[in-house]
Amino acid sequence: MTDVLVPALVRRPGTDTFDGLVESRTLRVGIVGLGYTGLPLGLGFAAAGFPVRGLDTDAARAAQVMRGESYLPDVSDAELASVNSRLSATTEPGELAGSDVLMICVPTPVTGSQQANLDYVDAALASVAPLLRRGMLLVVQSTVPPGATAAAVAAAVAGTGLEPGIDFHVAMAPERVDPANTDGWNLANTPKVVGGLTPECTRRAALLFGQVCRTVVPVSSLEVAELAKVFENTFRLVNIGLTLELSDLCQELGIPVREVIDAAATKPYGFLAHYPGPGVGGECIPVDPLFLREAAARAGTDMELVAAAHRRIEQRPQQVVERLGALLDRRGRSLRGAKVLLVGVSYKTGVADLRNAPALDIVRGLRAAGAQVSYHDPLVPELEIDGAAVPAAGWTAVELAQQDAAVLVTPVRGLEDDVLWGVPPVVLDTHNRLSAASNVAVL
Ligand SMILES: NC(=O)c1ccc[n+]([C@@H]2O[C@H](COP(=O)([O-])OP(=O)(O)OC[C@H]3O[C@@H](n4cnc5c(N)ncnc54)[C@H](O)[C@@H]3O)[C@@H](O)[C@H]2O)c1
Numbered sequence: 001m002t003d004v005l006v007p008a009l010v011r012r013p014g015t016d017t018f019d020g021l022v023e024s025r026t027l028r029v030g031i032v033g034l035g036y037t038g039l040p041l042g043l044g045f046a047a048a049g050f051p052v053r054g055l056d057t058d059a060a061r062a063a064q065v066m067r068g069e070s071y072l073p074d075v076s077d078a079e080l081a082s083v084n085s086r087l088s089a090t091t092e093p094g095e096l097a098g099s100d101v102l103m104i105c106v107p108t109p110v111t112g113s114q115q116a117n118l119d120y121v122d123a124a125l126a127s128v129a130p131l132l133r134r135g136m137l138l139v140v141q142s143t144v145p146p147g148a149t150a151a152a153v154a155a156a157v158a159g160t161g162l163e164p165g166i167d168f169h170v171a172m173a174p175e176r177v178d179p180a181n182t183d184g185w186n187l188a189n190t191p192k193v194v195g196g197l198t199p200e201c202t203r204r205a206a207l208l209f210g211q212v213c214r215t216v217v218p219v220s221s222l223e224v225a226e227l228a229k230v231f232e233n234t235f236r237l238v239n240i241g242l243t244l245e246l247s248d249l250c251q252e253l254g255i256p257v258r259e260v261i262d263a264a265a266t267k268p269y270g271f272l273a274h275y276p277g278p279g280v281g282g283e284c285i286p287v288d289p290l291f292l293r294e295a296a297a298r299a300g301t302d303m304e305l306v307a308a309a310h311r312r313i314e315q316r317p318q319q320v321v322e323r324l325g326a327l328l329d330r331r332g333r334s335l336r337g338a339k340v341l342l343v344g345v346s347y348k349t350g351v352a353d354l355r356n357a358p359a360l361d362i363v364r365g366l367r368a369a370g371a372q373v374s375y376h377d378p379l380v381p382e383l384e385i386d387g388a389a390v391p392a393a394g395w396t397a398v399e400l401a402q403q404d405a406a407v408l409v410t411p412v413r414g415l416e417d418d419v420l421w422g423v424p425p426v427v428l429d430t431h432n433r434l435s436a437a438s439n440v441a442v443l
Contacts, residue, residue: 018137018207019207021100022207022208022211025048025050026050027050027100027101027208028050028099028101029042029045029051029052029053029100029103030052030054030099030101030128030131031045031052031053031054031102031103031105032055032096032102032103032104032105032124033055033056033104033105033106033124033142034056034058034061034089034105035056035105035107036072036177037105037141038105039065039070039072039075040074040075040177040187041103041141041187041212042054042087043079043080043083043087044187044212045212046087048212049086050211052083052086052087052088053089053090053099054087054089055089055093055095055096055127055128056089056091058091062090063089065080065087065088065089066089068080068081073180073351073352074177074179074181074186093127093130093131096128096131097131099131100135100136100137101139102132102136102137102138103139103140104121104138104139104141104142105175106121106124106142107283108120108142108143108144108283108287109283114290114293115294116145118148118152120142121140122152122155125152125153125156129156129157129160132168134167136168137170137205137208138153138164138168138169138170139170139172139205140152140170140173142175143226143229143284143287144172145226145294145295146291146295147226147295148226149170150164150222150223153170165196165197165198165201169197169200170196170197170201170222171197171204171222172222172225173192173193173195173205173209173225174193174225174226174229175229176190176191176192177190179348179350179353180348180349180350187212187213189213189214189215191214191216191217192209192213193225193228193229194209194217194218194219194225195218195220195222195223195225196221202218202220206218227292227295230288230289230295231292233285233288233289234288234289234292237285237288237289237309237313238289238305238306238309239274240276240277240280240309241308241309241310241312241313242309243274243275243276244313246260246261247276247443256432256442261274275431276431276432276443277316277358277431278316278317278320278362279313279316279358279361280313280356280358281346281347281355281357281358282347282348282353283355286310286313293306293307317361317362317364318361318365319443320362320365320428320430320443321362321365321366323441324340324366324405324426327426327428327441328405335366335369335370335371336371337370337372338370338372338405339371339374339402339403340371340372340403340406341373341374341376341399341400341403341407342362342363342373342374342375342376342390342406342409343375343377343395343406343407343408343409343412343415344359344376344377344408344410345357345359345360345375345377345383345390346359346377348410349410349411349413350413352379352380354380354383357410358409360385362407362409363383364386367388374391374393374403375390376393376394377392378412395415395418396420397420397423400423401423403424404424405425406421406424406426406427406428407427407428408427408434411431411433417435421434421435421437421439421440424439427439428443429441430443
């Protein structure tokens with residue numbers, strides 16, 4: 001692509017203070033990691049008029065950005081095209097030299113022992129540490145346990161002679177993006193929490209994010225920002241765990257759980273509705289609370305409520321398998337040899353993201369019980385679990401008629417009211433979203 005320009009390296013005269021660069025939109029923004037969080041952020045700054053250079057270790061992603069092709073549901077090709085003179089991408093850290101701010105937006109998964117895996121953050125910081133200059137701002141957007149930003153930055157700059165908070169500024173600005181959100185929440189209208197290593201770090205980060213976010217919430221430290229983020233998702237985990245317990249109770253009592261929650265949600269204060277499903281997935285809700293538990297363990301305190309929610313939610317995919325087995329049993333069938341179609345396998349509606357998706361453990365459980373599993377998900381063209389492919393199936397009357405059962409795992413847009421749900425002899429609805437019918441059972 002020839003019409004994507006590298007951000008201008010020449011500054012307008014008289015604009016060389018941080019505030020001046022922000023005001024004149026000449027502050028050069030470097031984004032490290034162009035995924036679900038980094039690309040919309042880069043797009044937001046480019047749309048606001050700033051020159052943005054993205055860095056990603058994935059050459060295909062960098063090339064797609066340069067070609068103006070989006071790989072994310074919330075970013076359109078047209079949006080990329082609209083900023084193509086200001087947004088570019090590379091795989092070479094050195095090409096971010098001259099940036100005035102660097103933002104770290106790389107993954108923070110967990111290790112096999114359920115500890116925060118900060119390898120991506122450490123590698124990203126190591127790759128850009130040689131680019132740090134006096135007066136620069138370094139922002140960590142990745143979700144990390146409290147204390148991790150200061151420790152990772154200190155380790156990355158050890159030996160450079162630069163002192164964080166004195167020679168350059170450091171802030172934590174946790175990401176709240178909700179991929180494929182349909183309620184209109186986006187970078188501009190979602191309040192942004194920022195906490196700096198020093199008050200001046202916070203001020204600079206707040207000024208900068210104020211250019212792309214309508215509301216900025218400055219907090220007193222890096223650690224407050226870090227902990228606020230993990231607490232937000234822990235709040236969701238614990239409440240989802242609670243809805244699973246309610247769901248099981250309702251199942252026993254023969255009371256529709258969704259109606260109970262919807263009724264409770266009419267209370268105008270003090271209640272926030274969460275709904276039961278087949279489990280939780282993605283890189284945030286199942287993962288961030290582990291960071292909180294890790295911090296608690298280090299501090300010698302207890303997060304037993306969070307641990308209980310994790311345990312409850314982890315059991316849920318197997319509960320789906322067992323419930324389906326019971327439904328088939330009632331019809332004189334068993335899971336062994338049964339043809340089971342999973343509908344929607346990504347962790348949430350509208351995305352192709354399979355990270356920690358409950359569907360993965362449901363497939364494992366069904367396979368262990370001897371079922372023949374296939375799936376239908378228009379956003380996921382191929383699915384391989386534990387080295388074995390799961391065949392994709394179409395959404396047609398002919399293919400559905402060949403199934404012994406279908407399981408709604410993640411709602412697929414456009415299918416919830418489809419008449420073809422009437423075709424399989426058994427349908428298990430893990431979200432309580434389908435219309436009542438004699439073949440449909442709610443988890
Ligand atoms: N996805 C979400 O919904 C969401 C929401 C809020 C917060 N977060 C947090 O944001 C952070 C990033 O998550 P994400 O979903 O954007 O991840 P992602 O996997 O979508 O994107 C991360 C990108 O970083 C790149 N990368 C990895 N190591 C790199 C390195 N050393 N240098 C440059 N690029 C590198 C990867 O190739 C990838 O393109 C995580 O901490 C996550 O928990 C994610």
